Amino acid sequence: MARSPTEDVAVEPVARLVGHVAVPGDKSISHRAVLLGAISEGETHITGFGRSADTEATIAAVRACGVAVEEDGRDGLHVQGVGLRGLTAPNAPIDCRNAGTLVRLFTGILAGQAWQEFELVGDASLSSRPMGRIVDPLRRMGAGIESADGRLPLGVQGRPLHAITYELPVASAQVKSAILLAGLYSDGETTVVEPVPTRDHTERMLEMAGAPVTRRPASVSVRPAERLALPSVEVPGDFSSAAPFVVAATLVPGSELHVHGVNLNPRRTGLLTILERMGARVTVYNRREIGGEPGGDLEVHTAPLVGTNVRRDEVPIAIDELPLFGLAAACARGESVLHGAEELRAKESDRIDATVDALRALGVRARATADGFRVTGVPARLRGGRVSSRGDHRLAMVGAVAGLASREGVRIEDADAVTVSFPGFFELVDGLRRASNVPEDDRR
Structure with missing residues (x-):
């Protein structure tokens, strides 16, 4: 992973993702x-x-x-x-x-x-x-x-x-x-x-x-x-920060990834329901309460995906992860459609157009609609290429996951946008890459 003077980041493909990670507080x-x-x-x-x-x-x-x-x-x-x-x-x-x-x-x-x-x-x-x-x-x-x-x-x-x-x-x-x-x-x-x-x-x-x-x-x-009196608050790990690693481990062959201490409030984890419908293998274990919120650990294995439709009523509880859904759809078999997500156009960027443009830059067949997008997936590694974050932290993370799951790697323009929500994101990606490249016998 290399940075240029303009703070672009190049994320190279990885053979598999194996290990344990924890993400910052929600x-x-x-x-x-x-x-x-x-x-x-x-x-x-x-x-x-x-x-x-x-x-x-x-x-x-x-x-x-x-x-x-x-x-x-x-x-x-x-x-x-x-x-x-x-x-x-x-x-x-x-x-x-x-x-x-x-x-x-x-x-x-x-x-x-x-x-x-x-x-x-x-x-x-x-x-x-x-x-x-x-x-x-x-x-x-x-x-x-x-x-x-x-x-x-x-x-x-x-x-x-x-x-x-x-x-x-x-x-x-x-x-x-x-x-x-x-x-x-x-x-x-x-x-x-x-x-x-x-x-x-x-x-x-x-x-x-x-x-x-x-x-x-x-x-x-x-x-x-x-x-009001609020003596203490324990903040669980941010599900939106965990989601890129969940999708990456789902897409990269041979992966087994554990994400610890994550907020699993059901009004935040719509992406897990969508991925499960697509065939993802994500297991929740060690469930517990963290700071008054449902929490636990995630175990993610690689899985072949099939396309799905995301309904309007599913959008609010998956809103920040919908660009990642678009990326998962690109590697799934068949067509996936997002409905009722007009709100994405009023985020840090127009996330509908930005997601579709990023997918197209990677060789994916994708089309924006007034309230979402349509993606025709192919169950294979993405080609790779160059994507712009448009100054949006969620799009920068999509680019990084695409790089890990690609054949040729992805260069992300304005990658420093991730500091809005996850300043150490690329360092964690790099550390996970190094750990995954260690031979299995040496990890024991």
Whole structure:
């Protein structure tokens, strides 16, 4: 694996993937632990924190609002909570960088900081993403929010808030979370109705912190909280960071890979259901609770795949892994189709077009549709080639997995995009490659 001066990375094919890996802490849970720790009373000790450009932005954001955050080794934090209404507006805008989770969840919290004014900004990628989906419901709750035509920057004027019942027009855990967090400051019970289930990390952590939460199959409610207390959070391994290795071991012949300590919340692991339908051999063992979330270890063996269709109702619980599904489909027998995934067009890149372009660059027959893509797979190693990440960490990881499973290797343009969620990704890939190349007798 070689880097060029422009930070391209070349990932060469590997004969097999064998070994044991652990991935960084879950990014979504890491964001929430810092944000809820900041508005709790007392100290929150976070272990297994998933360090990345996105989660570092969350630390910087709460520090800018008067919260002390102390580092405790590589993956530990001590957050000194200031209470529900103790945040203070900084003199400068709060830079959310490229962290969509941060800007949407933090806006819900800041909307309840009555009579204070905040401004949220981000980088060019985040500034192009839609914010109207949180602005509209928060305004209905009484928040004062100004936006640039539904985009960043956001001006947030904290005001007394009113409870609402809100039906999500698009399934989104971030929008749901923004409304629930604002509901902590409302004058009654706030309810969010979901068209299909989405990630429930916010609800789980609010319950851990003592918030009055009611969960139902199709909705979740929160009532005003007097105080929150979140003494400790253990962050499980990020399933989205484990997924590239699961797909790589499925595609590379002769592989046997173990991934340890992974978050297995069923509202996050839609890719496992899809891969199982395609014929993948992924076994979950050592199931346990990790920080209030279902967790466990994964054992992955190479398996021949067959094409499948991914339905609209499956999209929210596999949203970040759908580009990897496209790659798996490229090596499966027959056609695979993704439906109902318009939301992919509003990510760090247009992930529908970006995924299809990357697959075509590798010699795959793929076509974008309005709400997904169609891939005609061939059960053989990919040709290899050159792909662009378009500055999107998920596409950079797809390129790396393709390189491992290819005949000629893959060069990934703008590979440093992985630092948004997984700064050590390529180092882990390289270490796994070296371990896999050790003769079996020497590994014993």
